[in-house]
Amino acid sequence: MKTQYYTATSLDGFIATEDGSLDWLTSLGSPGETSYPEFIAGVGALAMGSATYEWLLAHSAEMIAELGSAWPYTQPAWVFTRRVLPTLAGADIRFVQGDVRQAHAQLRAAAGSKNVWVVGGGDLAGQFHDAGLLDEVIVQVAPVTLARGKPLFPRRLAGPAMRLTEVRRLGAGLVELRYDLRGGAGATRPVWERAAQAEPFAGKSSVEDIRRRFDADVERFSNLETGQTATVDAALALGLVAEAAARVTPGARRLLDVGCGAGNFTLRTLQGLPGLDVTLIDLSEPMLARARERLSASSASAVRTVQGDVRSVDLTAGSFDVIIAAAVLHHLRDDADWEAVIGKLADSLAPGGAIWVFDMVEADLPAVQELTWRRYGEYLASLRGAEYRDDVFAYIAREDSPRSLTYQLDLLRRYGLAVEVLHVNTGFAAFGGVKRA
Ligand SMILES: NC(=O)c1ccc[n+]([C@@H]2O[C@H](COP(=O)([O-])OP(=O)(O)OC[C@H]3O[C@@H](n4cnc5c(N)ncnc54)[C@H](OP(=O)(O)O)[C@@H]3O)[C@@H](O)[C@H]2O)c1
Ligand SMILES: C[S@@+](CC[C@H](N)C(=O)[O-])C[C@H]1O[C@@H](n2cnc3c(N)ncnc32)[C@H](O)[C@@H]1O
Helix, strand or coil: CCCCEEEECCCEEEECCCCCHHHHHHHCHHHHHHCCHHCCCEEEEEEHHHHHHHHHHHCCCHHHHHCCCCCCCCCCEECCCCCCCCCCCCCCCEEEEHHHHHHHHHHHHHCCEEEEEEEEHHHHHHHHHHHHCCCEEEEECCCCCCCCCEECCCCCCCCCCEEEEEEEHHHHEEEEEECCCCCHHHHCCCCCHHHCCCCCCCCCCHHHHHHHHHHCCHHHCCCCCCCCCCCCCCHHHHHHHHHHHHHHHHCCEEEEEEEECCHHHHHHHHHHHHCEEEEEEEHHHHHHHHHHHHHHCCCEEEEEEEECCCCCCCCCCCEEEEEEECCCCHCEEEEEEEEEHHHHHHHHHHEEEEEEEECEEEECHHHHHHHHHHHHHHHHHHHHHHHHHHHHHHHHHHHHHCCCCHHHHHHHHHEEEEEEEEEEEEEEEEEEECCCC
């Protein structure tokens, strides 16, 4: 039961010429030589825009000659239009307009256990995608260039990267590509699926890319009251982590803040644990400079800064009572990274000491990840609109590789900590662990 955008495209990404002609495609051979018979057998309902519908109306004579019927489909079809268009005798057509989510509920119900086919055009497919309703894109790439025309997708699709699942060579020199839109490659794949990929982190930002980006973004990370807007419940988590540190390790003297940014978490933690001896680690020297400046007016008894990648910074065993890692661990990539860093942090805790993490987390089950991703998208759009949401999603796909809460709790346990969860909401979690005394 998927919603699929199945279409042919020219090599340069057009599904029709500017005047809507498909002659370049029909001249390549009959649909019988493609995957179409197999595909249409799995379709229970169709959706199309009015231009696609009008193309079918204009070619009804050819349909009759070829298929014996003016309308080529036996399945019910939803046609999107704001105009009044002619109908065809014998065709099961419903004209709809507006939000695709309403029509999609009807399409789903009509399709039953079969798939919903978004026939085209590209903008309509994009509307389904934006609503989080598109599961798969299947394109037959024709050995033709059109230079201009109706694009396969007329705009950039935001969200997790598409995952190529199949490549098939078809008759007439076509290649069929299948893309899964649920989850995407790299960052948002569940752990067990990512492990099966050949290069799970290919294309992700390098440590140097990340450093450069944060060097230029100090201001945004210097607000103790609001925290990060793209982060769900950032201010709440800041308070929870600081209070948990004060309650769980009231006698703490030494704090390590990893990926400290401009020092928000340390400043807040000092409110409940004044006089701490503070060590700050960050990739970005401008971030550290801002943190030092802000902490100079705080109660910290000492402030030491270390510019570097947490993977390679040496830490002395048993030298901290509290460790905070906020919005930083999601930059780690493979299992070796995670195991080495969590192991090192756990080792550097004194017995009875605690580590507190606040970060983006992925779900273990793909269906739950999908749900969380959709809700997070709604949160971002409600905050600053669809463009902001799209930018954040593109950024996450490029830069982040979060792990699930359970994966991280398991690691903390493996390195001898008793774990605790403080808060979880829409893909963000605050949690930690205490080293047994
Ligand atoms: N290569 C292939 O395999 C393939 C597959 C499919 C289509 N095609 C061709 O590609 C071309 C696609 O044309 P197109 O890009 O213009 O797209 P289209 O999606 O077929 O038609 C766009 C029109 O649909 C209506 N529409 C879209 N979303 C709507 C909504 N939410 N509510 C109400 N109305 C909505 C609007 O028209 P109105 O409101 O003005 O009616 C809009 O201008 C056609 O020529 C088609 O034949 C090729
Ligand atoms: C999103 S900011 C969060 C800053 C701060 N913890 C907060 O919550 O306000 C992430 C910080 O982690 C740093 N960072 C990213 N990867 C790192 C790494 N591998 N080692 C050390 N710091 C890193 C970045 O330079 C940046 O300052």
